[in-house]
Amino acid sequence: MTSTTVLRGRKVVGGVAEGEALVTRDRVSGWGGIDPRTGTIIETRHELRGVSFAGKVLVFPGAKGSSGWSNQFHLTRLLGTAPAAMLFNDMTTKIALGAVVTRAPAMTDFDQDPLGLIETGDWVKVDADRGVVEITKRGNR
Amino acid sequence: MRLNDDEQAMRDGRDGDAVALAMDLLVRYGEALGAERLVDTNNVCGTVSATTPFMRDYAVQKGGMDAVFSEFNLDSDRVVEIPPAKVYTTHLQLGFDPRQGERMGIADEVIRFYQKGEAYTAGHGIQLANTCTPYQVGNVPTRGEHCAWMESSAVIYCNSVLGGRTNTEGRESTGAAMLTGKIPDWGYHLDENRFGSHLVELDMEVESTFEWGLLGYHIGEIVQERVPVLVGRGGRFAKVPNLQRLKHFGAAASSSGGVEMYHLVGVTPEAMTVEQAFGRNRPVQTIRYGLAERQLAWEKLNSTATDHQVDYVMLGCPHYNIEQIWEACKLLEGRKVHTNTALWIFTPRAIKALADQNGYTKIIEDAGAVLMSDSCSAMSRAMPPGTKVAALDSAKHAHYLPAIMGVQAWFGTTADCIDAACTGRWNGRLA
Secondary structure (H helix, E strand, C coil): CCCEEEEECEEEECCEEEEEEEECCCCEECCCCEECCCCEECCCCCCCCCCECCCCEEEECCEECCCCHHHHHHHHHHHCCCCCEEEECCCCHHHHHHHHHHCCCEEECCCCCHHHHCCCCCEEEEECCCCEEEEECHHHC | CCCCHHHHHHHCCCCCHHHHHHHHHHHHHHHHHCCCCEEECCCEEECCCCCCHHHHHHHHHHCHHHHHHHHHHCCCCCCCCCCCCCCCEEECCCCCCCCCCCCCCCCHHHHHHHHHHHHHHHHCCEECCCCCCHHHCCCCCCCCCECEECCHHHHHHHHHHHCCECCECCHHHHHHHHHHCEEECCHHHCHHHCCCCEEEEECCCCCCHHHHHHHHHHHHHHHCCCCEEEECHHHCCCCCCCHHHHHHHHHHHHHHCCCCCCEECCCCCCCCCHHHHHCCCCCCEEEEECHHHHHHHHHHHCCCCCCCECCEEEECCCCCCHHHHHHHHHHHCCCCCCCCCEEEEEECHHHHHHHHHHCHHHHHHHCCCEEEECCCHHHHCCCCCCCCEEEECCHHHHHHHHHHHCCEEEECCHHHHHHHHHHCECCCCCC
8 A cells, every 4th residue: 555645845946856765854064064976974973974865855954064065066966966856944045055056856845844754765756846745655665 | 036127137138148147046046045136245255266176177178267157156057258256256265275285285287277267266356365264354344234155154253243244155156146246135134034043141251262162063053053142151251252262153153053143242243232132033942051061062073083193283274363373373482393293274365474474484384384375174175194183273173174084183272282283192181
């Protein structure tokens, strides 16, 4: 039996993408927080240290740290290591600009907390143009 | 987003392709934010440099510095000719010190390419300050001035200490701002977002630069991207912190968290009282800071270090000002850096010139240390060969360097660091 949960939110960057979810409750740092060559989180005390978001639907509270955030995620697009989509809660200039230049579908301002609904490994379809996220739990795939 | 006639004309190509692309990016960015309009700015701090091998190769293959600017400053797939900056623009730090290429292990061809790029930058009317601390070399925004600054440690200083108004911009948005004189009117450009969110009550006096670094690191991790309001012990700051202390405090708070603005009640310009600092907001949380919290911050900052033999000591994150160089010289004069250890100190070029004039560069060099400019180890990924253990007097650098370079890092006072440089051993501890 397959059950799908639907989440609604606001488009940050348009487009449609799907992929496996990578979820963290830690904010993500760009410059000094990721290695754009591999899309890996490198921040020393981050819960996803050593894990790559390349091709994943990255679900996280928001951005922190250096103003190099957008440039580092810009590089992930050019190097082919960008996330498939980004879903986040807290809007800042770092993440807005970073999402724009990554050019992957991105959404925020959800009707429910994506960090509570989505778990790493779930299959997530993001339609940022329509403002809809469909979540299929890992156990149901 | 609503554009006025002038902005719409820029978007429609009145001022050429590059300006039209810049306006297109500002609209995409503004809509992503949920901004309603743009605001005029005549103070941009950003970077247009190509100081990594990747960027140099990109430039060589795609059509020079205009190609770098088109992709990395305008998010354009198409290479366009870039006109000079329309508004006052200051260049931030680089990927190396072009006069220390050999010591930093930078290939000659990368240096030569940079020198070409430097002429491009100056030729486009961008001030070659080459520092993360533009406010230390003459770019000091006035209260209420709308700015478009990159560099998290400079942004927090601009907003909090100077009362200038900027969000943490990025390479692309500052590129668009320098060609248009516009930036989204969002976040810290607006009065209502500048009020405090968290109340921080200090249970101890915080005086030295080291102590301000610990405090900033602790608070940043708790408040993340919100606006802390700090009240000194007994309701006032008995010792008013100076530039270097608030520079370190802000750099730390914007590393462990994303703090872009804070208030010190009775000290910073938008917080003469607690009521003024919070405006209509009520504190979402009250945080106390005393010896236990200080200990915790120190432990986190030293969590990567175990080996007491120190290979490398770096000072100058954010870039040292002349007061700090003078202090370092007093600690260093008459001593020698240990044969197994290197000491590099980073400062803006303009302050290096003053240090040369004052004789400080000679004191540093006579001790076997080096005064460098334009960059730092985290930006350049350059350290003395074989470095496994570093010692730092910057909480920001202790946060980033182990992640970026895979080294152990000790965090301590400037005196601890200079002792480590001269003895080759880390003896710092939380006194």
